[in-house]
Amino acid sequence: MTVRVSRRQFLKFGAAGLGASSMAMMGFAPDEAHASIRHFKLTGAKMTRNICTYCSVGCGMLLYSRGDGAINAHEEIFHVEGDPDHPVSRGSLCPRGSGVLDFIKAKSRTKFPEVREPGSSEWKRISWDEAMERIARWMKDDRDANFETHDEQGRLVNRWMTSSMVAASACTNETAYLTQKITRALGILKLDNQARV
Numbered sequence: 001m002t003v004r005v006s007r008r009q010f011l012k013f014g015a016a017g018l019g020a021s022s023m024a025m026m027g028f029a030p031d032e033a034h035a036s037i038r039h040f041k042l043t044g045a046k047m048t049r050n051i052c053t054y055c056s057v058g059c060g061m062l063l064y065s066r067g068d069g070a071i072n073a074h075e076e077i078f079h080v081e082g083d084p085d086h087p088v089s090r091g092s093l094c095p096r097g098s099g100v101l102d103f104i105k106a107k108s109r110t111k112f113p114e115v116r117e118p119g120s121s122e123w124k125r126i127s128w129d130e131a132m133e134r135i136a137r138w139m140k141d142d143r144d145a146n147f148e149t150h151d152e153q154g155r156l157v158n159r160w161m162t163s164s165m166v167a168a169s170a171c172t173n174e175t176a177y178l179t180q181k182i183t184r185a186l187g188i189l190k191l192d193n194q195a196r197v
């Protein structure tokens, strides 16, 4: 049977065949090219290990960002995936953790310490040093004024009941241990965790 091919079709098939064979000879097999997309996406990116900020499971994350560290370069996270070397999650993230880029880039996210002075309705940004100094000052004053060595029956209690501590759930065992140590050493009994909020 004779198949009639127009001049236009002949040129089209010829060009497509030549292109495909040339690409294959140059190593551009479609499967390989497809498999390489992920590699190219992360080429040149800086990888930072972190822990998911959402819940107490504390899954490991790899955060990929661009920016060469120069003063004017704006470093920005553009990809997040599970950390295969993390002993808890071993590379997996739940849907919430997988979507953490939405949280990272949220306009409403608080990135700096802020204070609302007594009587003011405005929040103002302060430095980390000032924030630490203010917190230390308030804690010291409150503890000095309210620390109890004995209860009403005269029993030794050594407790500080007018302050409490809210700790982060997404932290390592070491951080959790230090949080307990510091809180209990100060005499604070009311310690809770953001995982229950």
Ligand code: SF4
Pocket: 052, 053, 054, 055, 056, 057, 058, 059, 089, 092, 093, 094, 095, 096, 097, 098
């Ligand atoms: S990835 Fe999911 S399970 Fe893991 S810490 Fe984040 S929110 Fe929790």
